[in-house]
Amino acid sequence: VGGVPRVVTLSELASHNKKNDAWIAIRGIVFNVTRYMDFHPGGIDELMRGVGKDATKLFESVHAWVNYQSILQKCVVGRLSRGSASGT
Ligand code: HEM
Numbered sequence: 001v002g003g004v005p006r007v008v009t010l011s012e013l014a015s016h017n018k019k020n021d022a023w024i025a026i027r028g029i030v031f032n033v034t035r036y037m038d039f040h041p042g043g044i045d046e047l048m049r050g051v052g053k054d055a056t057k058l059f060e061s062v063h064a065w066v067n068y069q070s071i072l073q074k075c076v077v078g079r080l081s082r083g084s085a086s087g088t
Pocket residue numbers: 024033036040041042043046047048049050051055058059062063066067068071072
C-alpha cells in the first residue's frame with residue numbers, strides 16, 4: 001500500500017477483461033485478480049463472470065461472506081470512478 005489511490009474508469013476496467021489480464025471492481029475498489037485466477041475455489045469460469053466489471057452485486061449474490069479485502073489485499077489497483085451510469 002501507500003500513495004494516493006489511483007482512480008480507475010469503467011472503460012479502463014472493461015479493458016482488463018481477460019484471464020491473463022483480469023480486473024474486477026467490488027464495492028468501489030478495483031482489484032487485479034489475474035494472479036488469483038488459478039486459486040479461486042469456484043473456478044476460473046465463475047470468476048471470469050465478474051471480470052472487467054463492477055461485480056459487486058454478482059459477488060454478493062454468490063458469496064457475500066467471502067473476505068475478498070483480505071485475500072486481495074496486495075491486488076488493489078485503485079478505486080472505481082463514480083461517473084456516468086454503468087451496467088451494474
Ligand atoms: C467460491 C463464484 C469472485 C473467493 C465460489 C463459488 C462460486 C463462486 C460459484 C462456489 C464454488 C463451490 O462451492 O464449488 C464467483 C463469482 C465471482 C467470484 C461469479 C465474480 C464476482 C470471487 C472473488 C473472490 C472469491 C473476487 C475473492 C477474492 C471465493 C472463495 C470461495 C469462492 C474464498 C470459497 C467460499 C466458501 O467455500 O465459502 N465463488 N466468485 N470469489 N469464491 Fe468466488
